[in-house]
Amino acid sequence: MSDPTHTARRTVLAAGAAALAGGALTACGSDGEKTPQGQSNGSAPAPAASTAPTAATPESGSAGAVVLVKSADVPKGGGTILKKEKLVVTQPTAGSFRCFTAVCPHQGCLVNKVENGTIDCPCHGSTFAIADGAVTKGPATKGLAEKKIKVAPDGTISLA
Numbered sequence: 756m757s758d759p760t761h762t763a764r765r766t767v768l769a770a771g772a773a774a775l776a777g778g779a780l781t782a783c784g785s786d787g788e789k790t791p792q793g794q795s796n797g798s799a800p801a802p803a804a805s806t807a808p809t810a811a812t813p814e815s816g817s818a819g820a821v822v823l824v825k826s827a828d829v830p831k832g833g834g835t836i837l838k839k840e841k842l843v844v845t846q847p848t849a850g851s852f853r854c855f856t857a858v859c860p861h862q863g864c865l866v867n868k869v870e871n872g873t874i875d876c877p878c879h880g881s882t883f884a885i886a887d888g889a890v891t892k893g894p895a896t897k898g899l900a901e902k903k904i905k906v907a908p909d910g911t912i913s914l915a
């Protein structure tokens with residue numbers, strides 16, 4: 756009798772080994788947390804720059820009002836443009852002063868000339884009357900807005 760009871764059971768366990776072989780694991784590429792940069796980390800800018808336009812009155816004629824110009828500096832029948840303040844002070848007739856914005860109502864240019872009874876805008880040629888700021892020539896359709904001023908006894912002109 757030949758009984759091939761040769762149960763050579765080979766449990767094939769080889770499969771598992773391969774899995775372990777390639778073990779050069781990529782160890783989870785996180786090299787720490789990102790360092791927070793650009794946050795406000797104490798490097799605050801210098802203390803309040805002192806360039807704010809404060810009311811540093813060079814010479815205030817009356818009660819702390821900022822002097823715009825001296826009446827003697829405004830030509831009769833003309834005017835003076837104050838670029839920094841964006842204002843125009845005019846003297847249509849002797850001793851009477853008016854003040855207007857220097858910003859043209861057409862497209863916002865600053866007027867740049869007071870001549871022949873008008874305040875002139877260089878951008879598109881609008882002109883305005885020195886007496887009341889009304890349009891004397893377009894394309895502007897609105898006059899220059901008037902600002903209230905006061906003239907001190909010493910002749911200094913300031914915003915009212």
Ligand code: FES
Pocket residue numbers: 859860861862863864876877878879880881893894895
């Ligand atoms: Fe003054 Fe146009 S902005 S005329």
